[in-house]
Amino acid sequence: MKRLLLISALLAGNVLAEDTRQLATLPLPAQESLRVEMIDNLVRLNEILELMAAGKVKEAGVLAESSLGESAMGKHRSKPLDARPGPHMPPAMHGIGMDGHKAASAFAKVAATGDRDQAISLLPNLTAACVGCHAAYRTR
Template sequence: MRRVLFAVGSLALLCAMAAAQAPLDHANGPAAHAAPAAASDPRALVPMPQPLAQHMLANMRDHLAALQEIQAHLGTGQMDVAARIAETRLGFSSLGLHGAHEVARFMPPGMQDAGSAMHKAASRLALVTTDAAATGEMAPVFSALAAVTGACVGCHAGYRIK
């Protein structure tokens, strides 16, 4: 059963990542093709200094790597390791590590809210993963994981950085 849940969770993450990269057609879901140019990209452009933009993109790549590591550890039953990664690399504990205070001042309020929602969801993921280690109940873990990736998808669907 755990392998099935892990496979479903992994598939959901891959779908979420694909959706985050595709332009949105709000009536019909992700568009069938990629946008040909940034001019047709409906997402809000968030200008920021190039070094901060590069720093932010590196942080997002690390967030994606952390999500993959969390899933791998969930799949092998290493709940404590998955919970630690969720909190230290994605949760509120990670804000200092990622230099969030430097980047946040360039973000519009909606983007800040999406980032806060992701960090809050990741801290919750850490908590429910710790609980699942004792109870064996995985449904809350996958719901919490979906909340983390949902915040990512929402932000990527609404914003892009320059």
């Protein structure tokens, strides 16, 4: 029984080791910009969830718009081209990123009305962009 568990653990490891996601070749400085943005994304997403859980719906909307929404687009515009992630992404990958910004803004708009239930129903559209991009693309 123990051995069976070990074998299935090893098999699961093999499946994970085989990364079938599409490689997006971003220059190293662009990867670095993206990584910094991503770490912040996860922190902001968690803050938005905390605000929603506390019933602070409008505050969650304001944070979503400024940190993840369309207002947060173009952060890297003033950087040299090789440090800007967007222009080096395959168009479909870039599109998922745009969808994520739009989903955050759509959530923010509804959250601004204070309608908690409707705002919650829009949150999975936002996380779907995170999941969709990570499931389809890698940078290394």
